[in-house]
Amino acid sequence: MPAKSIVVLISGSGSNLQALLDHFADQPERARISAVISNRADAYGLERAKAAGVPAHVLSHRDYPDRPSFDRALAEVINRYQPDLVVLAGFMRILTPEFTDRYIGRLFNIHPSLLPKYKGLDTHQRALDAGDTEHGCSVHFVTSELDGGPVIIQARTPILPGDSAENLAQRVHQLEHRIYPLAAQWFVDGRLQLEAGTVVLDGTVLPSGGQPFSSTPPD
Secondary structure (H helix, E strand, C coil), X not given: CCCEEEEEEECCCCHHHHHHHHHHCCCCCCEEEEEEEECCCCCCHHHHHHHCCCCEEECCHHHCCCXXXXXXXXXXXXXXXXXXXXXXXXXXCCCCHHHHHHCCCCEEEEECCCCCCCCXXXXXXXXXXXXXXXXXXXXXXXCCCCCCCCEEEEEEEECCCCCCHHHHHHHHHHHHHHHHHHHHHHHHCCCEEEXXXXXXXXXXXXXXCCEXXXXXXXX
């Protein structure tokens, strides 16, 4: 069976991209990062891709008159690599339903909150302002609802006295770098599917909060 093709979309530093590159580097027979695409030419993640020998593309949304035309052009670049999985790794664009429907069931995102809490931006400060005792991150299948697709896996961290948004973000990023490759591995291995709007792992329907990271099955 040929190696699964993974295309990663970025807008910034690409730390989650690096986690995926590192994770799949030693299993080329199973999966490969086929391409990295950024909507920003100054995204450092493009350098990470080049250092790993992965084709890197810049497709600026500013070159297109509207969101649908950009998304169509983006899909054309993605489809050159015949992806089994498309991964949003800090891709700071709201995607049209036309785009998300095209890749339904094989499009992932990672969000820095315990979804459904705190969709959108400034999640760390919002968790602090709410007086939450814990925070975390979620990997989910992407649907047309912003940050609203079915959750695959969540990782949690306690909110400590004196935490700032900055140091809370650092802890959450460390968790992101662990659970994103894990979710991608499950998909590559055929263990994970989206079926009728629910997440199925190893034949079992997961709860709405996905698989808790602390009790994940052996990978």
